[in-house]
Amino acid sequence: MSKAIHPTDVRFIKLGRRGTWEQSSIEHDQVIRLGYTSPLHDESLAGNWKAVTKHWLAKRKGNKSTTTSDVRQIRDFYEEPETTLWFTFYARQLWWCFAKKQVRLLDDGSRVRAVKGQWQSTDIAGGALNIETLDDRLAKVGMYRGTICAVQPQVAEYLVRRINCEQSPDVQKAVDTMAQLRDAVEVLIRGMHWKDFELLTDLMFSRAGFQRLDVLGKTTKAIDLDLVAPVTRRRAFVQVKSNGTVASLTKSIEQFNDMPQYDDFFFICHTGKDVAHYKAEEDNIHVLAGPQLAELVIRAGLVEWLISKRS
Incomplete structure (x- = not known):
């Protein structure tokens, strides 16, 4: 049995449009990967979110709501600490990991953070995290149309308990x-x-x-x-x-x-x-x-x- 995890936060990440990067990120590269191609990698690293916001506001033709969502997701990718738990869905299983802080720019304009260790699709006792065995509130997060999102506190708590093989008092x-x-x-x-x-x-x-x-x-x-x-x-x-x-x-x-x-x-x-x-x-x-x-x-x-x- 592996050690229990104690994340400071939880984020869902979609690995590419329609899961384009799921297999490569999880099975081969061991990374979390972000699209949102722009020439502002250095500004994002420096935390110059005003410049990033200005760029995406122009790209979204002045749509402030969409721009706010875009910048929030990009900022999460760059700023979430190594103690944040990242998860996604692939091949009808939930996969989770912790990612290193460094953000690296790829030739295609996407950005990656290396996974600490490797992606996991099991709880700490080795039990498979199949979608059909998960609380539906968690499984539905996979339907999120964006790239990165936080989850409701009770859902995040459930996910951590599920990975740690801990039962809620009601379930116990x-x-x-x-x-x-x-x-x-x-x-x-x-x-x-x-x-x-x-x-x-x-x-x-x-x-x-x-x-x-x-x-x-x-x-x-x-x-x-x-x-x-x-x-x-x-x-x-x-x-x-x-x-x-x-x-x-x-x-x-x-x-x-x-x-x-x-x-x-x-x-x-x-x-x-x-x-x-x-x-x-x-x-x-x-x-x-x-x-x-x-x-x-x-x-x-x-x-x-x-x-x-x-x-």
């Missing part, structure tokens, strides 16, 4: 509540009658999109389900055990390996600590017990059904 409370629910669901599952447990398993797979082809066998301790995933057409053999042991699991895996018509094997049990910690080497063998099983029951929306059965 929800996470803790979900953990308590999972523990409670696990206890309810362990106390189920074998017949109800078989039905729960059937409902869980049904809500996950599986279609049942047949019930192969039924006793007081086990039921074997023949299922198919409609989209992939992968066929699954499911064995349900009220009380599972590593010995019974091993035997079931041997039976599965003798049936080439099946692509996946699921071993479901509500009691058996050793089974809950079993790790299969094969990707198509799935052991669901304990917390993992409780999690799936919650995801399938079967908590109320479970409570009703145990009431």
Whole structure:
């Protein structure tokens, strides 16, 4: 895990019109890059913003509002300190960095600041910062039509927390509540009658999109389900055990390996600590017990059904 970041400010930057400089800046050059081509690089370095404003006011044909926005963005690029967090969006991921103070003029008139280290697309624990996992208020910043902008304080705070893998108090409370629910669901599952447990398993797979082809066998301790995933057409053999042991699991895996018509094997049990910690080497063998099983029951929306059965 990398060290937590503590920026003094946060800025969004668009790397070129329609993302022209995204790939080169992020994957190769390791820079933040600004357009706004003008002959006033030296004036910008010297902080002569009156001269810069005069130039852009003429270029914008006297439009003061647009000029003010232009100069603000240029000034941010030149003056934001090395402690400012810069971020952008590229390839449906959020990328962030800190930039060195020196501003360098390129031959095409654009300006660059070298990144300290390199652009990052993960949090400090290595988790990907994919757009679909981000707060929509942050993702929408990517729709900004200009080049550089500040973000609302609560959005900036969220971004820093997200990078630092820190939960807001509200989110942490929800996470803790979900953990308590999972523990409670696990206890309810362990106390189920074998017949109800078989039905729960059937409902869980049904809500996950599986279609049942047949019930192969039924006793007081086990039921074997023949299922198919409609989209992939992968066929699954499911064995349900009220009380599972590593010995019974091993035997079931041997039976599965003798049936080439099946692509996946699921071993479901509500009691058996050793089974809950079993790790299969094969990707198509799935052991669901304990917390993992409780999690799936919650995801399938079967908590109320479970409570009703145990009431």
